[in-house]
Amino acid sequence: MSTAVPRQLLHLVFGGELERLDDVTFRDLDKLDIVGIFPDYATAYAAWKAKAQQTVDNAHMRYFIVHLHRLLEPEGQTVPGARADDSR
Secondary structure: OOOOOOOOOOEEEEEEEEOOOOOOOEOOHHHOEEEEEEOOHHHHHHHHHHHHHHOOOOOOEEEEEEEHHHHHOOOOOOOOOOOOOOOO
16 A cells, blocks of 8 residues: 655745735835745644734734745646656
């Protein structure tokens, strides 16, 4: 019986202070907080939630989850360098 490794669905969690509450323009790109890259949505969500709760007193501070796996492998496309027989 083979032990299949679950497919990595990478997610980036980052945040920063916004210029305005109704826009997604950061005040200072040099101060973006890169929380990390996570192997699945559940762990990314837990990290996002923890950071969001730490900054709840600053209304302009926002954290986001970016689905990196969607950027790396858009629907219907294969990853460059991947073999046709790679199971994903």
